[in-house]
Amino acid sequence: MIQRIQSIYLLLASLVIFLLFLFPMVHNVYVNGVPSTISVSGVIQDVNGQQAHTQSFIALIAATAIVAIIPLILIFLYKNRKQQITLCYGYIVVVIGYTFWISQTVKGLVGDVELKTSNFGIGALLSSVSIVLTILAFKAIQRDEKLVKSADRLR
Numbered sequence: 001m002i003q004r005i006q007s008i009y010l011l012l013a014s015l016v017i018f019l020l021f022l023f024p025m026v027h028n029v030y031v032n033g034v035p036s037t038i039s040v041s042g043v044i045q046d047v048n049g050q051q052a053h054t055q056s057f058i059a060l061i062a063a064t065a066i067v068a069i070i071p072l073i074l075i076f077l078y079k080n081r082k083q084q085i086t087l088c089y090g091y092i093v094v095v096i097g098y099t100f101w102i103s104q105t106v107k108g109l110v111g112d113v114e115l116k117t118s119n120f121g122i123g124a125l126l127s128s129v130s131i132v133l134t135i136l137a138f139k140a141i142q143r144d145e146k147l148v149k150s151a152d153r154l155r
Helices: 003-019 058-075 081-110 123-154
Strands: 026-031 036-039 042-047 050-056
Touching: 003 058, 003 123, 026 042, 036 081, 058 081, 058 123, 081 123
Parallel strands: none
Antiparallel strands: 026 036, 036 042, 042 050
16 A cells, blocks of 8 residues: 555655755865865865856766655555565665765765865765665565465464
8 A cells, every 4th residue: 555654754765865966965175175065966166256066977966866766666566565675675775885886976076185074964864864764664564564464364
């Protein structure tokens, strides 16, 4: 059933990944001596007193959109709970790999500059929140599967 709690968790997991387009991963860091903000869409630097998009991450933008759409697809697999559980596992692995890719991109841009906790933006935590929401959805799907199996035994 679509109106179950796992649908809400998966919808929130998707929205959290979409929020990566709004919130930066790292801000107030110097890239090539210029104060910069790094997000999944690219590098925004202070050029002549104005914020300018100096570098775009096309592949990262496409990957973010795909990773955000996957939980929406998982919602509609409610008729096959075993497949939905398996794909939730797979999605968690995909998000971990995606997060590693983002961290390597930021590390490559920043270089030897030491990042402080004050430099990290909200976007640095969003993929972790998505993983937690997916785990909650996974647990809810397992509860549903257990409930259906126990109802089948009573018949």
